[in-house]
Amino acid sequence: MARDIRLHKSSICPAEPPGPSVFTDLPGPKTMELLEDLTQVTQAKSVRLFADYSKSIGNYLVDVDGNVFLDLLMQFSSLPLGYNHPSILNIFKDRKNLLSIANQPTLGAFPPSDYPESILFILMSIAPVGLCKVIPAVCDAVATENALKSAFITHKMKQRGKISFTQAEIESAMINLPPGSANVSILSFRGSFHGRTMGALSVSHAKYIHKMDIPAFNWPVASFPAYSYPLQQYNQENSREDERCLCEVEELIETFKKNDRPVAGIIIEPIQTVGGDNYASIYFFQKLQEITKQNSIPLIMDESNTGGGVTGKMWCHEHFSLPSPPDMVIFGKLAQVSGVYLKHEYM
Ligand SMILES: Cc1ncc(COP(=O)(O)O)c(C=O)c1O
Known part of the structure; x- marks a missing residue:
């Protein structure tokens, strides 16, 4: 069983960290700083941490303080393939999809041809x-x-x-x-x-x-x-x-x-x-x-x-x-x- 998991992991997300690691108190100092900024203008009581989505990968969510969390729930069950999955990222490289996002079509009146x-x-x-x-x-x-x-x-x-x-x-x-x-x-x-x-x-x-x-x-x-x-x-x-x-x-x-x-x-x-x-x-x-x-x-x-x-x-x-x-x-x-x-x- 353990061998299967390793094979699966290496083929799907070789860059995943080996496991979770926490370096700071939680919430970390950078999160606290950003929270102070945000709280000045909006309700932010539910913020747990600020994420670094450029570093988050596979099953692991990385915060702005460099802490690495194993995300068992994939946000609020809204992330189907983990962080930065190439198939999802590729969707945004497709110019057709970019044009749809950039032009905010009113789908009920002016939908794109596709x-x-x-x-x-x-x-x-x-x-x-x-x-x-x-x-x-x-x-x-x-x-x-x-x-x-x-x-x-x-x-x-x-x-x-x-x-x-x-x-x-x-x-x-x-x-x-x-x-x-x-x-x-x-x-x-x-x-x-x-x-x-x-x-x-x-x-x-x-x-x-x-x-x-x-x-x-x-x-x-x-x-x-x-x-x-x-x-x-x-x-x-x-x-x-x-x-x-x-x-x-x-x-x-x-x-x-x-x-x-x-x-x-x-x-x-x-x-x-x-x-x-x-x-x-x-x-x-x-x-x-x-x-x-x-x-x-x-x-x-x-x-x-x-x-x-x-x-x-x-x-x-x-x-x-x-x-x-x-x-x-x-x-x-x-x-x-x-x-x-x-x-x-x-x-
Ligand atoms: C069962 C169910 N229906 C509807 C919603 C509302 O979803 P959204 O936040 O995308 O509007 C949620 C959100 O958690 C939900 O759990």
């Missing part, structure tokens, strides 16, 4: 089975926003039965009131995280500090299963936990329907990450999908952290053997581009 090819043959080549549409986005939170908006619009279009809006809808939408601003909701789960923009925050419940002082929609929040481990030892307890959470979902759907704020979508991560390392059973996901189908509610899987092959399949939800694909899948991070894949009826 844009259709990139979407069709790159982005769609890894689309989850059954999801034939895509909305690219600048980050995962924006992808979440697009998924929520697609759920709302589809819900209202189905109700309306026609494309044209009433005058009352047009006028009320402009001042954030119903019927134009729809009274609908999205069901999310305790411990979830879907981004820091305003809509995404309303379906995020990982840390109070993300949400404090910020207005949020009063939408339904169900429990995400919390199992006892080892799983084999607590089979019965964990089955009861699945049923408890699924019942909660059904009750919330009913309550919000009665209260004139029907659930237009259910959003969930296949594995919760920011809110803890939280898993739910295959049974839970299959039954959850059954509930969404019975209620004609789209199931939105946020695969921001779990997509791109990191769980051994391209998409984590493929492990759940769902009878049919989820309705939307949010992607980003390791995929190096964000967006949402959708079934055709949601676009």
Whole structure:
């Protein structure tokens, strides 16, 4: 086994340091100096160190003080091939790609000529089975926003039965009131995280500090299963936990329907990450999908952290053997581009 690792290492990243090494107190003196500068003009409380990306390589992150760290998480799971991987660097040497970056095209209005090819043959080549549409986005939170908006619009279009809006809808939408601003909701789960923009925050419940002082929609929040481990030892307890959470979902759907704020979508991560390392059973996901189908509610899987092959399949939800694909899948991070894949009826 040890020999395999050495072979692998030498062929992929021969310049990697032999191991981590720390020379200064942490944070180091240069980081402290830079932090002082930055703090004068912006919020920098979360800065752990200033990196030297010219020296970082492979699995190793080097800071401005020369300390070398083994990065087990590859930033916030957003770096697929390690630091300064030649394949990634080469992308930026390609003049075509440079022109796209330098000219900041408004993709909705003036896309470059190779844009259709990139979407069709790159982005769609890894689309989850059954999801034939895509909305690219600048980050995962924006992808979440697009998924929520697609759920709302589809819900209202189905109700309306026609494309044209009433005058009352047009006028009320402009001042954030119903019927134009729809009274609908999205069901999310305790411990979830879907981004820091305003809509995404309303379906995020990982840390109070993300949400404090910020207005949020009063939408339904169900429990995400919390199992006892080892799983084999607590089979019965964990089955009861699945049923408890699924019942909660059904009750919330009913309550919000009665209260004139029907659930237009259910959003969930296949594995919760920011809110803890939280898993739910295959049974839970299959039954959850059954509930969404019975209620004609789209199931939105946020695969921001779990997509791109990191769980051994391209998409984590493929492990759940769902009878049919989820309705939307949010992607980003390791995929190096964000967006949402959708079934055709949601676009
Ligand atoms: C599951 C999930 N969804 C969405 C987001 C938001 O991603 P971004 O920071 O790219 O907007 C995150 C960020 O960590 C996430 O973990």
